[in-house]
Amino acid sequence: MADQRAFEGFYRANVTRVVRACALVTLDRSTAEDVAAEAFTRLWAHWGQIRDEDHAGGYVFKTAMRLCSKQGIKARREIVGAIAERPGTDEVSRLDERRAVFSALGLLSVRQRQSVVLRDWAGYPTDEVASLLGMRESTVRVHLSRGREALRRSLSVEEQER
Amino acid sequence: MNVDERDAMLGDLLDRAVSDIEVEEIPTEIVHRGSRRRVGRVVAATGVAAVFVLVVALAASQFGRDARPEPATPEGWTTLSAADVPWTMPVPPGWRAGASRSVGGPQNMIQDLRFTFVTNAATGLPRAAPSFGRPLGGRDPVTDDTVSVMVDQFVGQGASRPTTLTFNAVHRIAGAPGWTSRDGKICSEWGCVRVYLVYGPDASPSDIDMATQVAEGVRPDRVAPSPTVVDPAIRYENQDPEAGFSVEYPAGWVVADDPLTDLIQPSEVVSIGTYDLQPGGHSRQGLDVVLPSALDQLGPEDVFITLQEYEGVIGDVRPRPPAFSPETVCSDPRCTDGLVFGFDGMRVWWFSFQDAASGRTFSALVAMGEAAYADPARNDAAWQVLDSLEFDGSGKPRALPVPAFDEYDSVRVKGGFEFETISAPAIAGVLYRFEVGHCGLNHITDFDGSFWEPILAQPGGVDTPSALINSDRGTIQIVASRRAIYTSSAGEKVTLLRIDGPVVRGGCL
Numbered sequence: 001m002a003d004q005r006a007f008e009g010f011y012r013a014n015v016t017r018v019v020r021a022c023a024l025v026t027l028d029r030s031t032a033e034d035v036a037a038e039a040f041t042r043l044w045a046h047w048g049q050i051r052d053e054d055h056a057g058g059y060v061f062k063t064a065m066r067l068c069s070k071q072g073i074k075a076r077r078e079i080v081g082a083i084a085e086r087p088g089t090d091e092v093s094r095l096d097e098r099r100a101v102f103s104a105l106g107l108l109s110v111r112q113r114q115s116v117v118l119r120d121w122a123g124y125p126t127d128e129v130a131s132l133l134g135m136r137e138s139t140v141r142v143h144l145s146r147g148r149e150a151l152r153r154s155l156s157v158e159e160q161e162r
Numbered sequence: 163m164n165v166d167e168r169d170a171m172l173g174d175l176l177d178r179a180v181s182d183i184e185v186e187e188i189p190t191e192i193v194h195r196g197s198r199r200r201v202g203r204v205v206a207a208t209g210v211a212a213v214f215v216l217v218v219a220l221a222a223s224q225f226g227r228d229a230r231p232e233p234a235t236p237e238g239w240t241t242l243s244a245a246d247v248p249w250t251m252p253v254p255p256g257w258r259a260g261a262s263r264s265v266g267g268p269q270n271m272i273q274d275l276r277f278t279f280v281t282n283a284a285t286g287l288p289r290a291a292p293s294f295g296r297p298l299g300g301r302d303p304v305t306d307d308t309v310s311v312m313v314d315q316f317v318g319q320g321a322s323r324p325t326t327l328t329f330n331a332v333h334r335i336a337g338a339p340g341w342t343s344r345d346g347k348i349c350s351e352w353g354c355v356r357v358y359l360v361y362g363p364d365a366s367p368s369d370i371d372m373a374t375q376v377a378e379g380v381r382p383d384r385v386a387p388s389p390t391v392v393d394p395a396i397r398y399e400n401q402d403p404e405a406g407f408s409v410e411y412p413a414g415w416v417v418a419d420d421p422l423t424d425l426i427q428p429s430e431v432v433s434i435g436t437y438d439l440q441p442g443g444h445s446r447q448g449l450d451v452v453l454p455s456a457l458d459q460l461g462p463e464d465v466f467i468t469l470q471e472y473e474g475v476i477g478d479v480r481p482r483p484p485a486f487s488p489e490t491v492c493s494d495p496r497c498t499d500g501l502v503f504g505f506d507g508m509r510v511w512w513f514s515f516q517d518a519a520s521g522r523t524f525s526a527l528v529a530m531g532e533a534a535y536a537d538p539a540r541n542d543a544a545w546q547v548l549d550s551l552e553f554d555g556s557g558k559p560r561a562l563p564v565p566a567f568d569e570y571d572s573v574r575v576k577g578g579f580e581f582e583t584i585s586a587p588a589i590a591g592v593l594y595r596f597e598v599g600h601c602g603l604n605h606i607t608d609f610d611g612s613f614w615e616p617i618l619a620q621p622g623g624v625d626t627p628s629a630l631i632n633s634d635r636g637t638i639q640i641v642a643s644r645r646a647i648y649t650s651s652a653g654e655k656v657t658l659l660r661i662d663g664p665v666v667r668g669g670c671l
Contacts, residue, residue, distance in 0.1 A: 004193060007193065008193070011192065015185045016183065016184055016185045019183055019185050020180040020181075020183050023180050023183055024176055024179070024180055029183060032183075033185065036185070037192055041192050042363075042364070044192060046363070049342075058339055058340075059340055062339050062340055063340075063363065063364075066306065097178060097179070098178070098179045101175055101176060101178075101179040102179060105176075107627070107628065107652055107654065108652055108653070109652055109653025109654075110653075111653070112653065116169075116176070117176065119168060119169075120168055120169045120170075120172045120173040120176065121172075123168055123173070131339050132339065134339075146651050147652075148169055148172060150628065150652045151172060152172070153628065154628075155175065
């Protein structure tokens, strides 16, 4: 049971972060939650082989990203409004910004999205991003560069239009 | 900004977009599902182990006390035994078995390294063993549920000579997160082999257990055991990352370690024969080209194959046939009979083809002695070597000159300027690098001697590709006589329709 308590602690501390990362890649919250659940299920199934929290984090992120990449391609044409909206009284501009960000992310390839999300949002160093995505570091840099460029271009257009 | 630095501004923007997402769910269902999978693993492992023990006991009772223990070969299993590797491996039904021979090169530490493998992966060459010093999968990436057992000769020093396999500790594989490797040594009178058990993070417990049986069934014996012997084609893989190909050839055939000729265009990719291939090349009578001197050593029962690659695009090349044979590479009877070149004592076919999947262009020379030509099995084996060729390159677009905007002679007409195409011809199915001018695909897209017009399902939609109105460096591929696909640097795909004749466009500032 100590194992299970440790897993549940890890789950609670990390599940939101994994779902958010997946949402940024799949552009769909419910898909992101499904992906995260599957990633944590696999983590628990292999919990006996996990050395420490870093190892667990790497495992669950790597698994989630792999599952995300399958979903992310399908999600490209369902961008706007795909994230469940919870409008509050002063949330309109925030929703607009979120729409803009997700629309901009939708213009990126899945690999570009994953690279930007893991590097710029999750803060993983580039070599770890490469490891998590199973790519060469140089390839990640290319995706990162192109993804950032496209994002900046798209987001500045959105801002000017508003 | 250096791409290796985190872009905090983008990071914050992304963070604000998902900051509302909170997951409060207690992981009961996840723990429940994960536990079921764990139990499944244990049950499967126990079941497989029980079957294995029964099979080993049965085998022991059949072979008698004095006999050396034979590999465990449960019903339906076969045994991998290649002519040039002095060990055997049991092969479960449905699993893939093969051998690989790495050609010596500057980057290789060991010449003529051979290893055999048994894997549940349908494709790809499992290459995760630490001693091979390469990231998992390499050019033939394998999926994360892959389980493989590899065996190579133990060339290191070591006093211990165990006759049964004992695994060392579990290793993680550098460069392959989540992958696990175990290795052990087993010896016989002639020497020792190293056995690697490698599996990915999604490998099923039953497959891991099956692979463990395979590993434990490895026998470092020169004599192939009964009941069934598979003599697999050796899978050869060139390690030069630029070469990007693999080919299979029958056991006993040889691959030249280095190019036989020093040709540059075309360049020799690989040469395979049934005999020792000596380097050197010369121009043969009546031909103003250099051919390998190895042809001179070809005997009546021999086969020789050499493959050369052309850099760039050459005209009038047939597409690769579904299956290579004299009938599919020739268009006249003398060619079909291999008599066009009139070389004494041999039949020769020499032809070029383009591999559509990779866009690469090759010429192949197949030569057979008269006895080999008359032997259907030998004859077929030669052509099957060509059939087994797999090329990398789908992701390596070819270069094609793209006209710059100022190269066009435009004529002012009503509504703008009239442009005539000046682009070079392209080959259907081949992926080309393509640079879009700064006014985008909507302005002028000149390719394959035609202009092209982009079409979109939802013009102006949120996922309208930027390349329609901006410069971009992507790839283009003709997918039908009047249709092409442009793939932008961001991965968006734009369908283009061929336009007949000139186009009239406004200026591009």
